[in-house]
Amino acid sequence: MRFTKDHEWVVVEGDVATIGITAYAAEQLGDVVFVEVPEAGKSVKAGDNLAVVESVKAASDVYAPISGEVVEGNAALGDAPETVNDQPEGLGWFAKIKVANPAEVEALMDRAAYEDFLGTL
Amino acid sequence: MSDENLKTTPLNAAHIAAGARMVPFAGYSMPVQYKDGVLKEHLWTRENAGLFDVSHMGQARLRGVSPLSAFEEVTPGDFIGLKPGKQRYSVLLNKKGGIIDDLMAARPDDDGLFVVVNGACKDNDFKVIDDELAGQVRIERLEDRALLALQGPKAAEVLAQHAPDAAGMVFMDARAITAFGTDAIVSRSGYTGEDGYEISIPASEAERVWNTLLADERVKPIGLGARDSLRLEAGLPLYGHDVDETVSPVEADLAFSVSKKRRDARDFPGASRIAKELAEGVTRKRVGFVVLEGAPAREGAEIADEEGNVIGVVTSGGFSPSLGKPIGMGFVPPAYAELGSKLKVIVRGKAQTAEVTAMPFVPHRYVRKL
Incomplete structure (x- = not known):
C-alpha cells in the first residue's frame, strides 16, 4: 500500500490500482453520509478530483494519486457510505484505475513514510 | 484571525478535556464536535439530552425608564406587552427593514430586559442599540456570565434535579432563579427544535455546572456541528447564512416576529417596506x-x-x-x-x-x- 500527503492510499494488483482514503482521513472527516465515485471510462491525471466524500458538516474532494483510466467506481458506497468509516483501507475503497505510469505509484510514500508524515501533523 | 487572537469561553479547558475538536467560530475557539462525532451527537440530543456551550453569544441587560417601549424602536415585536417571566424571539431591524440580527429578549425579573444575541453579531448589535436608544436605555453587557443550552426530551427531568424553581415553566418562559446553587437566568427555549433550556450562570460557576450536568448519564456534550444540523432540521434560520442585513422578516419567513399591534402602528424601522411586503408579497x-x-x-x-x-x-x-x-x-x-x-x-x-x-x-x- 502506498500513500499521499492528501491521505489517499493506492494498492496495485496487475495493472489496476485501487484507491481509497486512509483511516486517519476517515477519522478526521467524521461520519460519512454521502460519497460520489467516478464512472468507468473517465480519464484522470494525478492530482485531479477523483471522488467526493461528504460528512454531515462538509464536502471534501478525493484526489487521484496517479494518472489513468477509471475502470470501476465503488457503487456499494452509494447505499452504504458509512463503509468509508468502518473499513477505510478495505471495503471503503473509492475507485479502481488502470495504471498509466507505474513510476507515479513508485513515487508515493510507503507506510513507514506516511506514518512519519502523520507524526508531523 | 489567527488562533492566538481567538477568545475562549469559560468552558475551554472542559471542552479540551472532553476530547473536543476546537474550531474558530464567531471569534471564539469553540467545540465543533466531541469524541462521538456530529451524527451521534445529533441523534443523542433528539433522544436524550445534549449540553451545549453557547457562551460566545452576547448577553446583556437593557435598563432605563421604560426599556420595553424603547426596545420597540429597534424591533417589530410587542415588547410593551411582554409579561414578566416571558421571553420573545425578535429581530433587530435596520432603516430599510433588513435584519441586523435575530435575538431573544426576556423579562426574567423586574430588572429591565435580558437580551441574548448571536456571538458573531454582538459587538455591532449592542452598538446599534446603544446608538439608537441613547439616553433611553443603558446596556450592561454580561461578559462575566456563561450560557449553556440543555436540549432534548430528557432535558426537563434532568434540570428538575438541579433547579426546583424551574418547575412549572413552559416554552418561552424565563426566570431569574437559583439553579445549581447559583444565580441563574433560565429560559425554556433553545435552537434545536427540542424541549430544553438556556441557562445563564456566572462564568466562575460554569465548569462546575457543566460537570454536574455531564455526570448525569442522560446528558452528553454536543458541539457546534450538531447544533447546526439540529437547527436546520428544526427549520430555524442561522444569521449570516440564511438571513442578513438585506433580508426582511417577511422574506425570511419570520413575519410572525412582526406583531399585530406593530403592523397596525407601522412604527418600527423599515415599516414601509415590511408593510408593503405583507400586503403585496415579496x-x-x-x-x-x-x-x-x-x-x-x-x-x-x-x-x-x-x-x-x-x-x-x-x-x-x-x-x-x-x-x-x-x-x-x-x-x-x-x-x-x-x-x-x-x-x-x-x-x-x-x-x-x-x-x-x-x-x-x-x-x-x-x-x-x-
Whole structure:
C-alpha cells in the first residue's frame, strides 16, 4: 500500500490500482453520509478530483494519486457510505484505475513514510 | 484571525478535556464536535439530552425608564406587552427593514430586559442599540456570565434535579432563579427544535455546572456541528447564512416576529417596506427543501427551475441525521415557494431534483403547557 500527503492510499494488483482514503482521513472527516465515485471510462491525471466524500458538516474532494483510466467506481458506497468509516483501507475503497505510469505509484510514500508524515501533523 | 487572537469561553479547558475538536467560530475557539462525532451527537440530543456551550453569544441587560417601549424602536415585536417571566424571539431591524440580527429578549425579573444575541453579531448589535436608544436605555453587557443550552426530551427531568424553581415553566418562559446553587437566568427555549433550556450562570460557576450536568448519564456534550444540523432540521434560520442585513422578516419567513399591534402602528424601522411586503408579497422567500436524489446541496449552491434557469440560492444545507437524507433552506421567488414545488439544486455542476417541503423538517417538541 502506498500513500499521499492528501491521505489517499493506492494498492496495485496487475495493472489496476485501487484507491481509497486512509483511516486517519476517515477519522478526521467524521461520519460519512454521502460519497460520489467516478464512472468507468473517465480519464484522470494525478492530482485531479477523483471522488467526493461528504460528512454531515462538509464536502471534501478525493484526489487521484496517479494518472489513468477509471475502470470501476465503488457503487456499494452509494447505499452504504458509512463503509468509508468502518473499513477505510478495505471495503471503503473509492475507485479502481488502470495504471498509466507505474513510476507515479513508485513515487508515493510507503507506510513507514506516511506514518512519519502523520507524526508531523 | 489567527488562533492566538481567538477568545475562549469559560468552558475551554472542559471542552479540551472532553476530547473536543476546537474550531474558530464567531471569534471564539469553540467545540465543533466531541469524541462521538456530529451524527451521534445529533441523534443523542433528539433522544436524550445534549449540553451545549453557547457562551460566545452576547448577553446583556437593557435598563432605563421604560426599556420595553424603547426596545420597540429597534424591533417589530410587542415588547410593551411582554409579561414578566416571558421571553420573545425578535429581530433587530435596520432603516430599510433588513435584519441586523435575530435575538431573544426576556423579562426574567423586574430588572429591565435580558437580551441574548448571536456571538458573531454582538459587538455591532449592542452598538446599534446603544446608538439608537441613547439616553433611553443603558446596556450592561454580561461578559462575566456563561450560557449553556440543555436540549432534548430528557432535558426537563434532568434540570428538575438541579433547579426546583424551574418547575412549572413552559416554552418561552424565563426566570431569574437559583439553579445549581447559583444565580441563574433560565429560559425554556433553545435552537434545536427540542424541549430544553438556556441557562445563564456566572462564568466562575460554569465548569462546575457543566460537570454536574455531564455526570448525569442522560446528558452528553454536543458541539457546534450538531447544533447546526439540529437547527436546520428544526427549520430555524442561522444569521449570516440564511438571513442578513438585506433580508426582511417577511422574506425570511419570520413575519410572525412582526406583531399585530406593530403592523397596525407601522412604527418600527423599515415599516414601509415590511408593510408593503405583507400586503403585496415579496420577490424572494425562504423555503425548505429535501433533495430527492443526490448529494447534499450546501450553502451557495444555485437553485434552478426545471428548465435550468437559476432562480435562487441555497443558504443552508446538509445531511439530516434524523431523516437520513439531504435537506436545506434557500431563497426562491414566491411562484416556486409552494409546498411540493419541484426545484433543481446544482451540486458540482449536476442538477439534482429537490422538492419544497414544510418546515420544520423534524417536528418541534416544545412544551407549551404542562
